[in-house]
Amino acid sequence: MARCVSLVLAGSLTGLLVGSLAGCIHRRRTELPPEGPRSIVYGYHTGLQAPVQRVIRTAEEWYELWLRHHSNVIPVPPLPKVDFNREMVLCVAVGQRPTGGYGVRITRTRLEGGELHVEVHETKPPAGAIVPMVLSQPYELVRVSRFDGNVVFETK
Numbered sequence: 001m002a003r004c005v006s007l008v009l010a011g012s013l014t015g016l017l018v019g020s021l022a023g024c025i026h027r028r029r030t031e032l033p034p035e036g037p038r039s040i041v042y043g044y045h046t047g048l049q050a051p052v053q054r055v056i057r058t059a060e061e062w063y064e065l066w067l068r069h070h071s072n073v074i075p076v077p078p079l080p081k082v083d084f085n086r087e088m089v090l091c092v093a094v095g096q097r098p099t100g101g102y103g104v105r106i107t108r109t110r111l112e113g114g115e116l117h118v119e120v121h122e123t124k125p126p127a128g129a130i131v132p133m134v135l136s137q138p139y140e141l142v143r144v145s146r147f148d149g150n151v152v153f154e155t156k
Contacts, residue, residue: 104138
């Protein structure tokens with residue numbers, strides 16, 4: 001009799017655990033993208049002279065952006081592979097700046113109100129800082145899980 005109660009209790013706990021895990025897995029799927037942005041490349045010199053905030057969802061768009069980004073480089077580096085069935089690319093370039101010391105990074109993505117919000121952190125040199133006297137064009141390209149809805153860039 002005690003053995004029967006132990007088996008029933010163990011079965012109930014197993015069912016509870018499996019049900020809890022299923023709930024976590026389901027919740028994670030509805031909170032896409034599950035991971036944050038993964039940098040492909042970032043830096044301070046690009047062929048993207050004007051400010052850009054762009055979502056790339058196809059291989060054709062990716063190829064075109066990669067060529068524009070490297071329009072000031074010979075030879076053009078190989079195009080990084082992106083699985084556009086599962087991923088997309090986010091691009092942020094702040095345009096030309098008068099000196100070094102400026103930067104931009106995509107720091108986080110989150111779903112809010114059915115839209116994907118992309119947090120962009122832009123930095124500039126403090127007043128009086130000693131900076132390189134060279135034109136710069138800060139940029140970053142990241143990959144994130146594919147999201148077919150509206151994307152909103154938020155610069156902080």
